[in-house]
Amino acid sequence: MNVRRDAMLENTNPYDIVKQQIDRAAQLLGVDDGIVNILKKPARVLSVSFPVKMDDGSIRVFEGFRSQHNDALGPTKGGIRFHPDVTMDEVKALSMWMTFKCSVIGLPFGGGKGGVICDPRELSKAELQRVSRGYIEAISSLIGPDKDIPAPDVYTNPQVMGWMVDSFSRLNGAFSPSVITGKPLILGGSEGRNEATARGCVYTIVEAMNDLNKPMENATVAVQGFGNAGRIAAKLLHELGCRIVAVSDSQGAVYDPDGLELEPLEQCKDSGTVRQYPAPYTIELEELLELDVDILIPAAMENSITSQNAPRVKATIVAEAANGPTTPEADRILSENDVLVIPDILANAGGVTVSYFEWVQNLMNYYWKEEEVNEKLRDMMVTAYRKVVKAAKEYDTDLRTGAFIVSLQHIIEAMIARGWVDETAVSTASKATSLMTP
Numbered sequence: 001m002n003v004r005r006d007a008m009l010e011n012t013n014p015y016d017i018v019k020q021q022i023d024r025a026a027q028l029l030g031v032d033d034g035i036v037n038i039l040k041k042p043a044r045v046l047s048v049s050f051p052v053k054m055d056d057g058s059i060r061v062f063e064g065f066r067s068q069h070n071d072a073l074g075p076t077k078g079g080i081r082f083h084p085d086v087t088m089d090e091v092k093a094l095s096m097w098m099t100f101k102c103s104v105i106g107l108p109f110g111g112g113k114g115g116v117i118c119d120p121r122e123l124s125k126a127e128l129q130r131v132s133r134g135y136i137e138a139i140s141s142l143i144g145p146d147k148d149i150p151a152p153d154v155y156t157n158p159q160v161m162g163w164m165v166d167s168f169s170r171l172n173g174a175f176s177p178s179v180i181t182g183k184p185l186i187l188g189g190s191e192g193r194n195e196a197t198a199r200g201c202v203y204t205i206v207e208a209m210n211d212l213n214k215p216m217e218n219a220t221v222a223v224q225g226f227g228n229a230g231r232i233a234a235k236l237l238h239e240l241g242c243r244i245v246a247v248s249d250s251q252g253a254v255y256d257p258d259g260l261e262l263e264p265l266e267q268c269k270d271s272g273t274v275r276q277y278p279a280p281y282t283i284e285l286e287e288l289l290e291l292d293v294d295i296l297i298p299a300a301m302e303n304s305i306t307s308q309n310a311p312r313v314k315a316t317i318v319a320e321a322a323n324g325p326t327t328p329e330a331d332r333i334l335s336e337n338d339v340l341v342i343p344d345i346l347a348n349a350g351g352v353t354v355s356y357f358e359w360v361q362n363l364m365n366y367y368w369k370e371e372e373v374n375e376k377l378r379d380m381m382v383t384a385y386r387k388v389v390k391a392a393k394e395y396d397t398d399l400r401t402g403a404f405i406v407s408l409q410h411i412i413e414a415m416i417a418r419g420w421v422d423e424t425a426v427s428t429a430s431k432a433t434s435l436m437t438p
């Protein structure tokens, strides 16, 4: 059952949702409507269609998008999603979340995102390669190491990035590793990038658990989605002594209150789906979200937690490894029920942070060890987490709005410095805050 299509009673269009999130923070900060209007639309959206020769000799035309939201802080940055449900509005929203995500961490990037409407699970490896190359050729005029730098997202991976960097390099007549991050190590990928989204998420969870005076040891965890973000988060939390009681993927969910064993679980996923794991209970996908756990990690798609199921969410902490898993109405309900939501633009920012490190390493052509990458990541994630908590306290709001407030301040400062908007566009109250320092 697809939870995305289930939430019928509220507006679950991610583009409308991100605009509501911007409005909420802008209102508290006292930001001028002019600035808000700039931020509510991507600066540039490219819609492409490109032909791909399939293995049976037929030609199929694929559609895709690349959205560049705002480049006040630097070149736009964000992943590429291959999924049958990709829409232009979704890609626009994801690019907007990228702007705020990069800004909350303090990265010198704006936000971008791309998507291709396809189901990679139905493509052969050769077809997947041709789709990847076709898409990157179609958007090649828009991207570049100092323009817009793609990376992996749902159903794309380092191999796909490898094909893409090769196509871009051929088009440009020079090897250009810094145009794409999340590449295989041999092509200039960074140590630690593959684990970075999950690792960053875990750093924020550890901060939140500390703040709540709760031990990590034996804390119970449910993870929705067992891909790059969810699977590695489960593994890292298990290493910290947590009990992973439930996980799901698109095919099903398994539950064991005594804790799932990670190695056999991973073997099941590698050979198909986590559903094959011999757990005492198989549960419906939606049930996982309602388990009584300390930590719930939505790590799949948008709109997992809506007004429909939010009243039944029992987790103490919801750490959003996914982008946009919680609707604004659900946010309100979770907040009323004292569920601490670590928002996507903060919780899953580890991926883009190590992508930034990868880009830096590519530009200087000198590479760091994994421990160095992880330590730098920890420092940036913890610093950002503390800034967000401070902002949320100062403005008496939740962590999501706190994160948007911190982000907005950086973006607006950059827009003022560039001369796009006037200083009077921000109220005296917001200028007087000291949120820039942790």
Ligand SMILES: NC(=O)C1=CN([C@@H]2O[C@H](COP(=O)(O)OP(=O)(O)OC[C@H]3O[C@@H](n4cnc5c(N)ncnc54)[C@H](O)[C@@H]3O)[C@@H](O)[C@H]2O)C=CC1
Binding pocket: 002, 003, 152, 153, 154, 155, 156, 197, 224, 225, 226, 227, 228, 229, 230, 248, 249, 250, 251, 285, 299, 300, 301, 302, 321, 322, 323, 324, 348, 349, 351, 352
């Ligand atoms: N890969 C990255 O570096 C980053 C990913 N994210 C976000 O994390 C989320 C997951 O992305 P990845 O792990 O990269 O994707 P992935 O393609 O590696 O894995 C996605 C997983 O979600 C599962 N899934 C799909 N629909 C589901 C459903 N309805 N219920 C349960 N499971 C479902 C799939 O079976 C798969 O296990 C997305 O929202 C993505 O935008 C955010 C930041 C960075």
Ligand SMILES: O=C(O)CCC(=O)C(=O)O
Binding pocket: 077, 078, 079, 080, 101, 149, 150, 151, 152, 153, 181, 182, 323, 348, 349, 351, 352, 353, 355
């Ligand atoms: O690594 C990156 O550049 C972006 C990752 C991404 O798409 C995301 O954070 O949602």
